[in-house]
Amino acid sequence: MSRLLVTGRQKLSGETYVQGAKNSALPILAATILSKGENVIYNCPQLTDVEASLGILRYLGCDVRRSNSTLLISADGICRSDIPHELMRKTRSSIVFLGAVLARTGRAKLTFPGGCEIGPRPIDLHLKALRELGAVIKEKHGYLDCSAPNGLVGAKVTLSFPSVGATEDIMIAACLASGTTTIINAAREPEIVDLADYLNECGAKIYGAGEGVIVIDGCDSLECAHHTIIPDRIVAATLMACAAATGSQITLKGIISSHLASIIPVFEDAGCKIRCRDGCMKFSAPSRLYSMKTVRTMPYPGFPTDAQAPMLAAACTAEGTSVFVENIFENRYRHISELVRMGANVKTEGRVAVVEGVSSLYGASVEATDLRGAAALVVASLGADGSSDISGVKYLERGYENLEVTLSELGAEIKKI
Secondary structure (H helix, E strand, C coil): CCEEEEECCCCCCCEEECCECHHHHHHHHHHHHHEECEEEEECCCCCHHHHHHHHHHHHHCCEEEEECCEEEEECCCCCCCEECHHHHCCCHHHHHHHHHHHHHHCEEEEECCCCCCCCCCCCHHHHHHHHHCCCEEEEECCEEEEECCCCCECCEEECCCCCHHHHHHHHHHHCCCECEEEEECCCCCHHHHHHHHHHHHCCCEEECECECEEEEECCCCEECCEEECCECHHHHHHHHHHHHHCCCEEEEECCCHHHHCCCHHHHHHCCCEEEEECCEEEEECCCCCECCCEEEECCCCCECHHHHHHHHHHHCCCECEEEEECCCCCCCCCCHHHHHHCCCEEEEECCEEEEECCCCCECCEEECCCHHHHHHHHHHHHHCECEEEEECHHHHCCCCCCHHHHHHHCCCEEEEC
């Protein structure tokens, strides 16, 4: 098992590019199943979640090759419609393959997905929507056995919650359905727009991505495309939190500042100075942050749940009281007991975490139990006195590409062993 050894209180400086977005890459990789020919996907991060998706593509019969951050994917040789349990359980996002495989082959047999245990993320919205598109889905013995005996047919689908995964699954499946599909209360995240851009480049007819209503006119077939994945806004927020926790100045390159519109004001209220221009952000933090007041996670364009943990970690040494309200996942605070081991003063009650800033944290041996919690422990360790030993690095590697290398190049004293 890998661990991170971190010596805190080192100033960060310099510039770094932000990796491609994990939450864009995963649905786009699944969507390549629909197209003919060889897709070229640029800026795809090297993550364990991405590798899990590539494993599924290879199992299905796709040809997959990687050259650094570029992927070449052809689904012309697809010969299966089932995905085994050991591949499905590696990542929660594997459920997005359901709509893709069903649309391409007319059948799909797979198990329930895995991923971090951060609270219920039911797939009932996926199943209900696909049934409305004409899918017949039988659930037994832990498997989903799906078919479309009359083909998928466009329909009006209303989501009870703007689920990102369900919106993606419906969009992908509807591309090859007959007729028109309308998604009401669709998720509006930038990753949804990125997926729609890729599919439209393949010849799909998707309108309204990024808004609450998305319309998809079904096509007979899709062709391959060249597509560049957007930068990862959560990685950008995490690096901002690292700089904030250490009172540092860094430059982030290759960002889309509008994707960070709910995050930037929180840092500015805490005393940070931020300038964005031409895909570049100059971030400067004070020697000690002010409190972050009240931060509430919400579906996009609200504050993202994935950024909550690293920013809470930065708030642990801010001057004053910060309050975090987690409205998306109920188990997002599992890392707080580890922050308390480092001297943080955090109290939780249900979905609310109250952070009383302390003058400093101190290094400790801590264990990560989920992806964003792992990032929070890195942020806290960078700003703490002394050395920290972080285990559970496998979770970090699900969403951050060589984070310890990026931070080392910025001046942090951090290494993986």
